[in-house]
Each structure stands twice: as structure tokens, then as C-alpha cells.
Amino acid sequence: MTIRLLPEETRNRIAAGEVVERPASAVKELVENAIDAGARRIDVVLEEGGCRLISVTDDGSGMTREDMDLCLERHATSKLPNDDLQNIATLGFRGEALPSIASVSRFRIISHAKGSGEAWSIEVDAGRKSPLAPAALGAGTRVEVRDLFHATPARLKFLKAERTEQSHAVDVVRRLAMAHPGIGFTLRSGARSIIKLAPEAGEPVAARAARLQAILGRDFVENALVIDAEREGLRLTGMASLPTYNRGSARHQYLFVNGRPVSDRLFWGAVRGAYADFLARARHPVLALFLEVPPGSLDINVHPAKAEVRFADAGLVRGLIVASLRHALAEAGHRSSTTIAQAALGAARPGFVGSAMPYAASGTSASLRGAGLGEPVAGGYEASSDSRQFNLAQGGEMLPPGARDTQGEITNPALQDFPLGAARAQLHETYVISQTRDGLIIVDQHAAHERLVYEKMKRAVAGDGVPRQTLLLPEVVDMDEAATDRLVERKDELRRLGLVIGAFGPGAVIVREVPAILGHCDIKALIRDLADDLAEMDQTQSLEERLNEVSATMACHGSVRAGRRLTADEMNALLREMEATPHSGQCNHGRPTYVELKLADIEKLFGRR
DSSP states (O other), X not given: OOOOOOOHHHHHHXXXXXXXXXXXXXXXXXXXXXXXXXXXXXXXXXXXXXXXXXXXXXXXXXXXXXXXXXXXXXTOOSSOTTOOTTSOOSSOOSSOHHHHHHTTSEEEEEEEOTXXXXXXXXXXXXXXEOOOEEEOOOSEEEEEEESTTTTSHHHHTTOOOHHHHHHHHXXXXXXXXXXXXXXXXXXXXXXXXXXXXXXXXXXXXXXXXXXXXXXXXXXXXXXEEEEXXXXXXXEEEEEEEOTTSEESSGGGEEEEETTEEEOOHHHHHHHHHHTTTXXXXXXXXXXXXXXXXXXXXXXXXXXXXXXXXXXXXXXXXXXXXXXXXXXXXXXXXXXXXXXXXXHHHHHHSTTOOSOSOOTTOOOXXXXXXXXXXXXXXXXXXXXXXXXXXXXXXXXXXXXXXXXOOSSSOOSOGGGGGSTTOEEEEEETTTEEEEXXXXXXXXXXXXXXXXXXXXXXXXXXXXTTOOOEEEEEEEEXXXXXXXXXHHHHHTHHHHHHTTOEEEEOSTTEEEEEEEEGGGOSOOHHHHHHHHHHHHHHSOTTSOHHHHHHHHHHHHHHHHSOOTTOOOOHHHHHHXXXXXXXXXXXXXXXXXXXXXXXXXXHHHHHHTTOO
């Protein structure tokens, strides 16, 4: 067989297979070109999900006649003036997009360079280029892609339904709009307007927040934490949701590197690690993070689609993301998201038909300053001088003087000034009802105490270790050999958490000491749950992450259960310690620990307002 050069048309179609996988890929390349051209407005039109028509119009710098003549040649680009692949400052740079798209469609481009007196157009049909011709267009560029893949009909068989292809294209535009709030974007499908975003003016942080609100919704911005951190030349900014504002998939997590939307496993792993203490495995936070990296520390020339990047120091990037998110979560104190209160009020209104509040919903935030608490310390809030710790395992401790209440009256009205108010009642031996100056709060006693126990265990592990309590009669737990082996292999880690175990034959474990903080718990159930957790645990996790997961399971078993009747002293003590404990707005699985309802909203339910 003789080696020969492939024709230019064939080479372009091969490149198109890498660059243009579906209509959304063409939309991405064309919109990125518009951004690189300095556009302030970008208008996208789709028909049949982009298969019949993709039109992208911008008001950027445009192209001269000479540039138009070159723009459809492979690897012709204006974005690498010094041929330096180490310092790429634009979204595009390969010079493959336009010839690749043109080779598999009916393609037309019209452009009018700013300062030039005329516009020019050129058409391509499946790789066959027509001569340049004069055209009419204001300053900027319009690209029309019709009948995508008509020149490669086999590719059409792999496209999804029109609605699916359209949703991918919409997602591409939304991501680019998040990264570039100073640009206005519109996207229409037929006669329907799907995206309509005006350019955001003002200071960059405020402009970005406004753009994120326009795309992800007001609820996200109201229940998100601001991220702004730097480390060794890297800067991470953006917004990340409170744990109680979460979703069932990671589709609502966005990472941008130097203004470029990217998909990166390192990023997803870092987010999971940062939220591991707060969310169940099936739940995911909502966030948009913007990473700025020196160009020389980043390789974006990994794949023609430019969706993947490589970092010179991946460990540094992961550490920055994890540390920034954990710091922001710690600073949130006991704050929790606002969406569950809205859902509760909606469910209580006449005519409501539907299910209970979603698992992703959660309690509202409460202002801590000026409410009897000290200044923030170590991510939480320092308890005021008259509060005491809550410890049901030890039978409860002293409360603020005058707080004891056996008749349902508040004998110390000052307790209402605390963020979580003064305890008034307990419903179904499960929920604590407290009263604040301007509303009421409902606390899930088990979820709240679970978080408190967990945070105490983490502090103890980081300090001198968890205090242990020796069992008068050691407990023997029978289970299968594999489960026994898993536990015995981890006995040193479990000892750090206050749990002392050993093998007791081929299919049993003997428990000699337990964490004192757990009090009287079901040891057999605890051991079996730990064995199941260890079977599912990611063995690549760090020791700290594994200890935290085991601590969470222990905390669940050591918490006050639903069905336990609490005294007024115990209820108030629980509220005070929640206020002083970081992350107490959600349990270890991301569920809310409390819901706050404002009096004004309750009055609306009864027509008082």
C-alpha cells in the first residue's frame, strides 16, 4: 500500500469529528470566537435544536477582506501572534473550528471590520468554498450554519432528539454567560426566547453575582457563600451553596479556568471532599467557581474541544478548592438555607396539592450578631457568658438562670433574643418549638444533636483524642467474616475515635470501650453500620476523610433519638449549643436541623396581612 496525503476536504471532516460532536459543539466554538473578538452582545438563533440552523451574530471587531480569505483555512488564527502555546489568553487558538464546521454543513459567514467601509461574505457547502462577495452588515460578524452534518449523514444517526440537542446548546451559552457577565447574550429557538441576558455593569464581583442570579436563580444567590481565596499565584472566586441547598446530581456545578468552562475530575473530587461532612453521597451542592491560573501553569491544548485542562500542580489546585470551600462553610456558622421555610409556608396555604418539602430544602438563616452571642470563633460562634453546653448522654447540664419552664411560659423573656429563641414545647417527642421576637423555629432534635455530637468528636480527634468509656461487660457482635476483617483492619483508626475493638473468633468482634460522648447507644447496631460503611468507603480517601465518615456514623448512633421527651432545660440547652456550633444548620447528611418561620409570613396564612 502506498502512503499518500489525504485531500484537504477529508482532513477537515476528520477534524470536524473531533471539534464538532453535536450542534452544541458548533455553538460553543462560534460563541467563543465572538467573545475573543471583543463582542458586547452575542445573539444565537437555533432551529431544530441546531441541526437545521445555527446563527451567531456579534458586535465584535469583525474581519477585513484579507482575514475573510484566510479564516476558513485550517490552523489560520489571529490568536497566537507569537506562536506561544504556553501563554494563551483567548478561548480559541487552534484555528480548526471554522473549517471543521464548514466542511460538514452549508456555511456562510458575513463580517464587517470596525472602521472599514464594507462588509464581505463567503459561503461554503460541504467544504466547497465560493468566492468572496460584498454584503450588508453592521460592525461585527454573523455566522450561519445550516443543515449540520448533511455532508456526513452517518453522524446524524448519533444525534439525540431535538429537545435534547437544544438543551445542550442552551447549557453551553449559559456557561459562557456566567464567565463573561459584561457581555449580553440572547438565544432564540424559532419564535421562543430562551436566554435574554443584558450586559452586567459595575464592579466585577457584583456583576458576576447578578449574572449568576439571572442564570441560577435568586434562591441560589441568597443561599450561597462567597468564595475568594489566593494561594501561590492561584486565585479562586465564585459562589458555593450552603449544604442544605443541594441537588440530586452534580450537573449544577460549574468550574471556569481563566474564563474557560471546563470539565475536570479533580474539581468534582475536591468539591466532594469539601462537602463530605455535610451531604449524603447522593446529594450535591450548587456552585460556580472561577479559577485564575498563570498561563504557564496550565495546559489547555489537551483536546480539540478544549473542555479538559491539565494543571502543572494538581495538588495545589485541589488543596485551594477544598480549603476555600471548607473555610467558607465554617464561617457560615449555624446558617442554613431559606428554601424550606418557603416550602413549608406554601404547603400550609389553602389549595396546596403536592408532596412534602423536598429533601434538598432546608431551614432559614438567622442573624447571629447582636443576639447575645460573642464574636465568631473557629468557624462557629462563641457562646454567651450565660449559656451552658448540652449533653444528653450525661443527663443534661445547667442552663441560663430562670430558663426552667414547666408550664409553657417563658420565665426569662431575654431568651427570645437569641437566634434560635426560647423553647416553648416539644411535639411528638421529636420536634422542639421555640419562640423568637419575630417568629418561631422548629428544630429536629435528633438531626440537631447528631451534628453537635459529630462536631465534638472531630474536635476531640484533632486534639487529645476521644475520651473512652470502658464497658463493664464487653459486647460481642456476630457478623460475617468479611465484615469482621474490615473492622479489625481499621481498629487503630477506630481507637482514635474512642472505639476499642478486637477479633473474637472468625466471625465476631468484641467491643471493650466506646466513646464516652455516645452515652448509652445500641452497640451492636453501631458496629454493623460501621462495617457496612467501611465496605463502601473509598480506599483512596485520606485518613482524615475516613475518620470523619466513621465519626458521622457514630454521631448518628449517639444522638438523642426521636421519641425522647426533653425537659425545658434540655431544649433550651440544645438551642444554645446549636448557636455556638459551626455547621449546626444541617445534620451530617445535609438535612436541615431547623426551620424558621417569620411571624409576618404566618400572619399572611390567616389573612392578617
